[in-house]
Amino acid sequence: MQANESTIRAVVEEVLSELGRKPKGNPDAGRIYGQSSLKKGGIPVISAGTSIPASAGSVHHGSGNWGVFDNVNDAVAAANEAFVKLQKKTMGDRATVVRIVKEMCEKNADLWGRAEMEETKIGRVDHKIEKLKIIKLVPGTEFIKPDCYSGDNGLTLEEYAPFGVIGAITPVTHSLPTLAGNIVNIVAAGNTVVFNPHPSGAKIACTGVQAFNKAFADAIGIENLVTIIGKPTIESANEVFHHKGVRVLLVTGGPAVARAALQSSKKAIVAGPGNPPVVVDYTADLEKAAKSIVIGGAYDNNLLCIGEKEVFAEQKIFDPLMEAMSRHGGFRLSAQQIETLTKLAFSPPKEPGGHAILNRDLIGKDAAVIAQQIGVSVPAGTQLLYGETDTSNPFVPEEQMMPFVPFIRTKDTQHSIALAYEFEHGFGHTALIHSRDVKTMDEMGKLMNTTLFVKNGPSMAGLGLGGEGYLSFSVATPTGEGVTSPLTFTRKRRTSLIS
Incomplete structure (x- = not known):
């Protein structure tokens, strides 16, 4: 279904105007650092085989700051450049990215879980921590296996190929866990991603993106595999929905944002509302x-x-x-x-x-x-x-x-x-x-x-x-993909050799 831009924009404005409100009585909503023990000027993370420099500390904004960008054009351009480089890498390199995300979430679960609770003020801190620890259960490259058909007429190979840059909208309810789980699925499939996070969970999302990107660059030599809008707005969400450099949308949220995605002309994977x-x-x-x-x-x-x-x-x-x-x-x-x-x-x-x-x-x-x-x-x-x-x-x-x-x-x-x-x-x-x-x-x-x-x-x-089964923080209901996995973010590519 295709809708005009003004219709989609109106729906996006509806949801983000609500979601962007700061909680009542919480003038510091949107901050991570506050009265916690986190030190200004440095992200005190335990990284996957690398150290995080002081310059990657508090969330800065601007071109190329470990994936955090001020505008959608720069974020998408950087993600597209990273995608070109990723296509030249091996499946083993993708597996390394998946391992890094899982190990960093495990090792930093307490720190990042408490930071998310401090920023969003919703949920329970013990469960914020647990949701990061279970990222290790999200499937990665092991799901990407080709299908082969052979016979008298030759050989046909069907591969699961990437789309390119995925544009993702993430919720405040599980800001960093959803982002991390999506990275595992999306990069395992060979894509890169630009995130427009919920405004009330943007700080912790940016913290995770910066830490991940530094580790990715050290491990496989690619910067900006993951990009994010540091200060998400109604306008930035609308730009992600329409940007020609974004091939597929992944939207996790309530009825209004799901409706906006379904009205977009792009392929949309929509994890919509429930009332179980x-x-x-x-x-x-x-x-x-x-x-x-x-x-x-x-x-x-x-x-x-x-x-x-x-x-x-x-x-x-x-x-x-x-x-x-x-x-x-x-x-x-x-x-x-x-x-x-x-x-x-x-x-x-x-x-x-x-x-x-x-x-x-x-x-x-x-x-x-x-x-x-x-x-x-x-x-x-x-x-x-x-x-x-x-x-x-x-x-x-x-x-x-x-x-x-x-x-x-x-x-x-x-x-x-x-x-x-x-x-x-x-x-x-x-x-x-x-x-x-x-x-x-x-x-x-x-x-x-x-x-x-x-x-x-x-x-x-x-x-x-x-x-039994596998974990994901995005359950695509209205568009039918179900519990998302790396295969959700692939397209089938067939090659035939005729004898």
Whole structure:
């Protein structure tokens, strides 16, 4: 689908004008350094076989400063130059780049995770650190294997070839992990990349890019394999979407930015929004279900797009399930407390039939902090708030990113599945079920037709974390690529030799 520039620009402005707001009460939003122990003038990283000079310290801007650029034209030009050089390198050189990213994320996880938390002010620092440590699970060059066909008429080879420069938009929810995981996939496939990060996570993203690029240059002799806009704006995002030097778009974000990518004339790989429902039927292991819901719904304070957002449980097991939740780190709110929280978390829609307006000051806050906002004190160790609502509560239809999960009492399993289908909204992202009935699980899976369908486990199991498979921080739902891998960023190239 092709749309005119003014249409795309309007949508991009819509999303970035929202995402670019600094958190209320946080005048230093966008800073990394502040009161932490990080030293101004140097990036105190443990690099992969190299040292980082003092000149690569705090994030500077300008041409060629270890990948950080003031404008899109320079960033794309540098990435294109790096792409030409990368084509002359070996698959082993690409593997070296992948290894460097994984090792640096592992070794600097504590430092960079705390820096990201300090800048963005959302989520949990222990999970910020963990998300960097698990970059080692993102697949690399091992996925790039040619296919061969031989016979009486000769030999045909199909190779997975790169596109060129990928233009990537990254979210504030996982600023550096998404960037690092995307680098592993994109460079393993032979591409280079220019990032336009979320404005509220740009500092830590630039810190990572500078450190990576210095190590890449030392290891394989190419600068600017990864470039980034140091001060991302509405204009810079729009330029990335339209720049003739960008061959493919990778967009990870909410509905508006996903819509903008889908309206672009370029090939777009879009990791869009989700509102993952959970069904618990009467055959389920209720203790395991409760534990899984808490683990998934509380992870990084429910910032994950795959995270459990609402639960549909049938009447006959509803009350025992609610009791089990409290044994696994959940704290149950009363009807009055939920009403108070809902009024705090959402404002009424601006127009009839519109979406409730989410209070962004609550996004990614700890369960104890949110409870305190409504005058409730929760026990130490509380991971998740939960309680019974009906489907009219905005926590059910809206993709809220905070550690409160509504539970809806249903008549039976079929009623639960029907509601799950309704409130997933056709995003095709993620759905979950807890059941011992194979037929029920099969029926729900076919109906939901989501990219991720998790049975009897927490949501992250669908990304190889506690389940089988591989990890990625970009799950392309509306465009159908699914959990992205190096193959996502390749084009098939066929060569035939005739006998």
